[in-house]
Structure formats: C-alpha cells, structure tokens
Amino acid sequence: MSQLYVKRKSVVLAGTALLGAIVAVLDWTFKIAGLKIPFPPLPFLKFDFMGIPMLLAYFLFDFPAGVVTSLIAFLSISFRDPFSGFMKFLAEFATIVGVYIVLRARKPSNDKLKILAMFSGVVVRVTLMAIANLLLLPIFMYAFYETYLEVIVLLPLFSFFNAIQGFISVFGGFLFYEAMIRRLPSLK
Numbered sequence: 054m055s056q057l058y059v060k061r062k063s064v065v066l067a068g069t070a071l072l073g074a075i076v077a078v079l080d081w082t083f084k085i086a087g088l089k090i091p092f093p094p095l096p097f098l099k100f101d102f103m104g105i106p107m108l109l110a111y112f113l114f115d116f117p118a119g120v121v122t123s124l125i126a127f128l129s130i131s132f133r134d135p136f137s138g139f140m141k142f143l144a145e146f147a148t149i150v151g152v153y154i155v156l157r158a159r160k161p162s163n164d165k166l167k168i169l170a171m172f173s174g175v176v177v178r179v180t181l182m183a184i185a186n187l188l189l190l191p192i193f194m195y196a197f198y199e200t201y202l203e204v205i206v207l208l209p210l211f212s213f214f215n216a217i218q219g220f221i222s223v224f225g226g227f228l229f230y231e232a233m234i235r236r237l238p239s240l241k
Contacts, residue, residue: 064240069118072110073125079103080129086120095207097163100218108226111149113233113240119149136193144182148219151177167227175219182207182215 080103080111089099103126111119123145131138151174157168162191186208190198198204 065118068114069110069121072088072113072118073122075106076103076122076126079106080126083132092210092217095214098211098214100221102221103141104148104218104222105225105229107145108149108152108222109229110146110154112226112230116149116153119153120146136189140182140185140189143185144178144215144218145153145222147172147178147181148222151175151219152223153195171220171223171227174223175216178219179212179215183212186211201209206223224229 081100083101083103089101092098092100107119107122107126110122117220123142127138129144142146152170154177155170155173159166187201187204190204191201205229
C-alpha cells in the first residue's frame with residue numbers, strides 16, 4: 054500500500070469522525086438550548102443545521118462519509134426518540150442521494166451543477182419523505198394520525214418543510230465546502 058493511499062484514508066476517517074461528532078454536538082446543543090427553529094404551520098417540526106456537516110462530509114470525503122454522518126445523527130436522536138431519529142436519517146440520507154445522483158464522483162465545480170444537485174437533493178428528499186410520512190406516521194404516530202387521510206391533508210406542509218430543510222442542508226454544505234476548499238486546497 055502506498056503511503057499516499059494510507060494518508061488519504063486517514064484523512065477521510067478522521068474528517069468523517071470529526072463531522073459526525075459535530076452532528077451529534079449540534080443535535081444535543083440545539084435540543085438542550087432550545088435553539089431549533091419551529092416551522093410556523095406545524096411547530097412540532099423544527100429546522101436545524103445538522104444536515105450541513107452531513108453534506109459537507111459527502112462533498113469532502115464521498116458518499117460513504119455522508120451516510121456515516123447521517124447514521125450518527127440517527128443514533129444521537131434515537132437516544133431520545135428512535136422514530137424521530139429514523140426520520141431524520143431518512144430525510145438527510147435522501148438529500149445526499151439526490152445530490153449524489155447529479156454529482157456522482159465529481160466535486161461540485163460550477164454553479165449550474167450545484168443548482169441542479171441542490172434541486173435533485175430537495176426533490177428526492179421531499180418525495181421519499183412524503184412516502185415515508187404516508188406509510189409510517191399512521192403506524193408509529195397513531196395517537197396523532199389515526200388514518201392516512203389525516204396525513205394526506207398535512208402532506209403539502211410536510212413537503213414544504215422538507216423542501217426548506219433540504220435547501221438549508223445542501224446550500225449550507227456547498228457554502229462550507231467552498232470556504233474550506235479556498236483555505237485548504239489539499240482537500241479538493
């Protein structure tokens with residue numbers, strides 16, 4: 054094995070671990086301090102910035118790093134609420150998959166590609182979460198959603214929330230990626 058290969062793998066492992074730790078710290082800090090921003094029409098849905106380090110892990114270190122940081126979010130949230138942890142994982146994973154569909158092995162290089170990747174990430178997230186909400190909310194949140202009709206009525210609001218949260222994650226990930234690459238071009 055070449056020394057360069059081992060060094061790159063070490064950077065990927067350390068960077069993924071660091072961004073995963075940031076995800077967990079953001080989760081607990083925002084939860085304890087009450088800093089998550091409620092979505093006005095449905096205040097039990099809250100905006101956060103946890104998706105930014107997940108997308109940054111993907112941009113810097115590739116798809117598996119983004120998935121690992123999403124799994125760390127799942128584990129962190131699952132200590133309080135396993136269902137919410139799963140839904141957060143699913144939402145951020147779907148966003149990463151949507152961005153991956155456009156970028157694949159390429160790094161985000163031009164604005165058109167970034168806009169297309171952002172659009173794809175949001176569309177995949179909204180679509181997958183609409184399906185997940187329809188299938189899972191009446192089963193796991195039956196105290197609030199006894200029938201599928203109740204979920205269908207709220208689906209446009211759930212989708213709007215997911216579109217905004219997906220945009221925050223992808224746009225924030227791109228911003229941090231660009232800032233890091235300017236300061237540390239060796240990460241490119």
